[in-house]
Amino acid sequence: MSGERLLTIDSLSVTFGGLNALNNLNFHVDEGEIVSVIGPNGAGKTTFFNMISGMVTPTAGDIVFRGESLLGYDPNQVTARGIARTFQNVRLFANMTILENVMVAQHCRTKQGIFGALFNTPGFRREEEDIREHAEKVLGFFGTRLIGYRLHQPASVLSYANRRRLEIARAMATKPTIILLDEPVAGMNPKESEELTGLIGKLRSEWGFTIVMIEHDMNVVRDVSDRVVVLDHGETIAQGSFEEVSTDPEVIEAYLGRPVEGAS
Amino acid sequence: MTAHLESQASEVIPARGVLDQDWRKLSRYGALLALGLVFVSLIGMPVKLDSRVVVEPYVSMGYLSLLWLPALLGYTVSAEKVLEGMASHARGAHELVAGAVVGLIGGAGLALLIWGLDTRDLSDPLVNWGDNLLGLLTFNETVGYGMLVWLGISAGLGLLGGLLHVLPRTAMRAGLTALIAVFLVSALESALDDISEGFRLEWLFEWLFEARGGLTPKGAVAVAVVAAGYVVFGRNRAKAVRQRYDAMPTVERTRANAALLVLTGVAIVVLPMFLGKLTNELLANVGLFLLLALGLNIVVGLAGILDLGYVAFFAVGGYTTAILTSPNSPGISPELPWLLALIVVIGMATLAGLFIGAPVIRMRGDYLAIVTLGFGEIIRLTVRSDWASGLTGGAQGITGIPGADILGVADVRGIDPQAVFYLVAFFCAIAIYVSWRLERSRLGRAWMAVREDESVAEAMGINTVNAKLMAFVVGAILASFSGAIFAAKVGSVFESSFKILVSIVILVVVIVGGMGRIAGVIAGAVVLIGVLGGPNQPGLLAEFSEFKLLIYGALLVWMMLKRPEGLIPNVRRSRELHQEEFLQDAWLRGQTDDDEEHNTTQGGATA
Numbered sequence: 009m010s011g012e013r014l015l016t017i018d019s020l021s022v023t024f025g026g027l028n029a030l031n032n033l034n035f036h037v038d039e040g041e042i043v044s045v046i047g048p049n050g051a052g053k054t055t056f057f058n059m060i061s062g063m064v065t066p067t068a069g070d071i072v073f074r075g076e077s078l079l080g081y082d083p084n085q086v087t088a089r090g091i092a093r094t095f096q097n098v099r100l101f102a103n104m105t106i107l108e109n110v111m112v113a114q115h116c117r118t119k120q121g122i123f124g125a126l127f128n129t130p131g132f133r134r135e136e137e138d139i140r141e142h143a144e145k146v147l148g149f150f151g152t153r154l155i156g157y158r159l160h161q162p163a164s165v166l167s168y169a170n171r172r173r174l175e176i177a178r179a180m181a182t183k184p185t186i187i188l189l190d191e192p193v194a195g196m197n198p199k200e201s202e203e204l205t206g207l208i209g210k211l212r213s214e215w216g217f218t219i220v221m222i223e224h225d226m227n228v229v230r231d232v233s234d235r236v237v238v239l240d241h242g243e244t245i246a247q248g249s250f251e252e253v254s255t256d257p258e259v260i261e262a263y264l265g266r267p268v269e270g271a272s
Numbered sequence: 273m274t275a276h277l278e279s280q281a282s283e284v285i286p287a288r289g290v291l292d293q294d295w296r297k298l299s300r301y302g303a304l305l306a307l308g309l310v311f312v313s314l315i316g317m318p319v320k321l322d323s324r325v326v327v328e329p330y331v332s333m334g335y336l337s338l339l340w341l342p343a344l345l346g347y348t349v350s351a352e353k354v355l356e357g358m359a360s361h362a363r364g365a366h367e368l369v370a371g372a373v374v375g376l377i378g379g380a381g382l383a384l385l386i387w388g389l390d391t392r393d394l395s396d397p398l399v400n401w402g403d404n405l406l407g408l409l410t411f412n413e414t415v416g417y418g419m420l421v422w423l424g425i426s427a428g429l430g431l432l433g434g435l436l437h438v439l440p441r442t443a444m445r446a447g448l449t450a451l452i453a454v455f456l457v458s459a460l461e462s463a464l465d466d467i468s469e470g471f472r473l474e475w476l477f478e479w480l481f482e483a484r485g486g487l488t489p490k491g492a493v494a495v496a497v498v499a500a501g502y503v504v505f506g507r508n509r510a511k512a513v514r515q516r517y518d519a520m521p522t523v524e525r526t527r528a529n530a531a532l533l534v535l536t537g538v539a540i541v542v543l544p545m546f547l548g549k550l551t552n553e554l555l556a557n558v559g560l561f562l563l564l565a566l567g568l569n570i571v572v573g574l575a576g577i578l579d580l581g582y583v584a585f586f587a588v589g590g591y592t593t594a595i596l597t598s599p600n601s602p603g604i605s606p607e608l609p610w611l612l613a614l615i616v617v618i619g620m621a622t623l624a625g626l627f628i629g630a631p632v633i634r635m636r637g638d639y640l641a642i643v644t645l646g647f648g649e650i651i652r653l654t655v656r657s658d659w660a661s662g663l664t665g666g667a668q669g670i671t672g673i674p675g676a677d678i679l680g681v682a683d684v685r686g687i688d689p690q691a692v693f694y695l696v697a698f699f700c701a702i703a704i705y706v707s708w709r710l711e712r713s714r715l716g717r718a719w720m721a722v723r724e725d726e727s728v729a730e731a732m733g734i735n736t737v738n739a740k741l742m743a744f745v746v747g748a749i750l751a752s753f754s755g756a757i758f759a760a761k762v763g764s765v766f767e768s769s770f771k772i773l774v775s776i777v778i779l780v781v782v783i784v785g786g787m788g789r790i791a792g793v794i795a796g797a798v799v800l801i802g803v804l805g806g807p808n809q810p811g812l813l814a815e816f817s818e819f820k821l822l823i824y825g826a827l828l829v830w831m832m833l834k835r836p837e838g839l840i841p842n843v844r845r846s847r848e849l850h851q852e853e854f855l856q857d858a859w860l861r862g863q864t865d866d867d868e869e870h871n872t873t874q875g876g877a878t879a
Contacts, residue, residue: 061731087733101724103844104717112717116733122742126706132713139714162847165858182733210425 014186015060015091020069021242022059023050029055031242033069037186042212042219044229047239048262053098053222057188060220061093062086074185085233088116090185094175094192096222102164106154106174109163110143113181115135149215151205169200174196176207180215185210189221193228205231226254238262267268287364293373301349302372306381308341309426310396314752316400317819318869324815325486326458328602329507332486333815334408336455342378342426345372346433375421375430382409382418390415432668444498445507454841458487463551463812469649470546531580540697544690556761557809560754562797564774565781566703566790567750572779573788573842574711575743576723577633578641580775581648585748587770588624590657590753592617593673594765600672603663610676610684610760610855617756618749624651624776625748626741633740636726648775657765669766686761699753705851706746720844773807780824784831786838788845795839800824 017035037043039192039204045053058064060071061082071078078086116173118139124132147154149272150173163174172192193201205228223229229236229250236253237245240262246253253259274772322334344501389406410418436444461481468477480491520528544552561596564586595601596613628647631679632640655664675685676695710716718739721729730736759765804820805811816823837846847854
């Protein structure tokens with residue numbers, strides 16, 4: 009299943025004031041993998057994503073993507089290199105239409121500037137056409153929900169589940185190698201999350217994306233992950249297949265707490 | 273877009289009793305009215321504007337500045353928002369009484385002022401306190417007479433304001449339109465004089481207007497009748513045209529738009545030939561500020577960068593042109609022709625945009641606004657400083673700018689406002705084209721995303737620093753064009769022409785007109801600069817120039833409260849500002865989707 013090593017994270021730490029949000033974290037993703045990152049609230053999962061996507065600078069350690077260190081890159085440079093993300097608290101461009109949300113995400117894959125726009129050059133028109141085509145293709149991945157008359161509606165009219173879908177579409181539109189999904193099924197009902205689980209599998213099989221996903225819904229984690237990494241207090245406490253991790257005593261302790269001494 | 277808000281209440285309950293009033297509210301509005309009347313009197317509006325007559329010999333602008341207040345408050349005191357499905361009272365005597373009571377309280381305030389004017393002397397802090405005001409308010413009769421008359425007038429006007437609720441819609445519209453039309457025609461007197469001369473319509477002008485100024489009574493009646501007639505007979509037809517336009521298929525509408533555009537273009541070329549110097553001068557000023565506002569609209573409206581120091585780029589354009597073209601330039605004086613200088617101006621504006629933009633652009637929101645404010649002043653103070661005065665002339669400025677020679681076809685200078693207008697219109701057309709093209713491009717979308725959420729835009733692969741710098745530079749170049757034309761038009765540049773006030777006025781034009789929408793910006797420039805006047809330029813209401821800033825401020829506050837999206841709003845912006853209503857409307861049309869609607873299951877999972 010897995011190919012070459014894509015992303016290697018080497019003893020990564022970050023401190024906010026006196027708090028160690030991440031502590032000496034090691035992590036890697038191979039091409040074509042689906043890796044889930046789980047852990048209790050406050051374990052540092054979103055900080056971990058923010059660090060990969062360049063929104064937070066680590067205090068120590070290194071992030072290497074395809075042999076190149078990502079440290080010191082701005083978020084847009086990281087995205088341009090092929091790592092896209094979604095946000096835990098859906099952050100769409102609410103007043104832009106659904107189509108525009110996805111079109112704008114192709115910014116770093118296109119290059120027409122002021123000149124082309126002003127003189128409506130053939131190159132400009134061709135590129136606009138391509139952007140639009142790709143946008144509709146990406147939106148079509150989610151069935152009929154985000155296309156048709158919806159294309160020209162503002163993102164703010166969408167239901168919660170559809171906003172999550174649009175966020176994924178927006179990440180797909182940046183033509184990434186790795187997609188970081190931050191709680192993709194949060195707030196969805198069981199049927200919707202089951203459907204999205206299938207789609208996450210297709211993101212790999214049909215589109216060839218490698219996926220790193222933060223998720224609290226263990227059904228989803230079990231169904232799609234090749235590998236599960238458990239974080240607690242900014243450290244990796246376990247990793248392996250879902251079965252291995254779910255029976256690990258340290259993981260159970262992190263989620264459920266330690267039994268009281270001598271209470272057995 | 274707020275269709276459901278305008279629809280009639282579904283249930284009407286009987287009118288309230290005449291004395292069943294919300295007395296607290298009435299006294300609050302009455303006190304407000306009294307304060308308003310006293311304030312307007314004491315800032316000197318009635319006295320200063322008394323010389324401008326609206327309808328000879330009955331009403332002057334001075335009296336008008338007091339008269340509109342009771343009517344407005346008499347109306348608003350019983351105005352209530354009626355939503356669909358809400359029960360509302362039938363309108364009747366209740367509203368009339370409410371209006372009259374408010375007017376009466378306000379009139380009492382004014383009466384108190386008259387009494388005070390008569391018995392005390394407060395002219396030390398209040399410069400307008402004095403016999404002029406007293407004479408005006410008492411109609412040069414006794415104090416008691418004046419007090420009584422104002423009580424009566426104010427109560428009567430309040431009653432009229434209340435009456436607006438009772439009258440049928442059409443009658444109310446017709447009446448209001450007639451009044452506004454009379455005011456506008458009278459206010460536009462000097463411009464109409466100018467225009468009528470161009471079209472050989474002096475006879476009409478002389479029939480309408482008194483020689484000393486002001487409409488003749490018969491002229492006023494004629495204007496009122498025509499305006500009311502339009503409302504009663506013409507309005508539906510105009511509406512039908514509008515509906516037909518809205519219903520057109522895209523292809524046809526594009527054609528209609530193109531036709532309209534051509535017509536507007538022809539009008540812009542042909543009309544100035546019939547206009548006199550005065551009107552052309554006015555149009556040229558509107559154009560100069562429109563050009564600035566269009567540039568700022570790209571920066572603020574599209575990219576969302578609140579630039580409070582925009583005048584800096586106007587100054588760069590003006591001074592570069594002055595230094596390069598004027599023989600009196602104290603430092604280098606190459607005396608280039610204007611067009612050649614313009615190329616350097618573009619370069620200088622780009623440099624200035626990058627130079628100011630680079631440090632500023634990394635900031636966000638309020639911080640950015642404050643820093644741009646600082647840079648705007650820094651540029652002006654640098655120009656004035658001893659250090660730069662060898663190049664810029666310091667406080668003496670640079671004079672003797674020869675005007676713009678356009679390839680030998682035209683020589684544009686201040687004494688020929690028509691040529692200035694054509695030049696400005698040409699550059700405005702460029703600015704409109706640039707805004708229109710860029711908004712619908714990759715860069716325009718990036719600006720929109722940056723405006724919506726900068727950190728997400730960056731995470732989606734947009735180089736936000738570059739995108740924002742680009743907006744800054746495009747805006748800077750457009751402003752510098754305006755500066756270059758300004759220098760050629762006025763013939764001299766002084767640092768005092770580039771004060772912070774200019775930045776504020778341009779921003780107000782953009783905000784009042786409608787941020788992010790070209791038509792809105794044009795409307796804003798015409799209304800504010802054309803009617804009220806620019807920072808140093810007189811508008812149509814030249815008499816108001818002393819109160820210009822007051823009116824600007826009041827207008828801005830009112831806009832922010834009642835119509836924050838501007839006169840002609842940008843769709844996205846009004847959506848943002850009225851999110852709730854927009855979602856309600858979408859819901860009424862069945863266009864929002866609630867979680868788990870039936871088609872969810874047939875969606876992509878099976879595809």
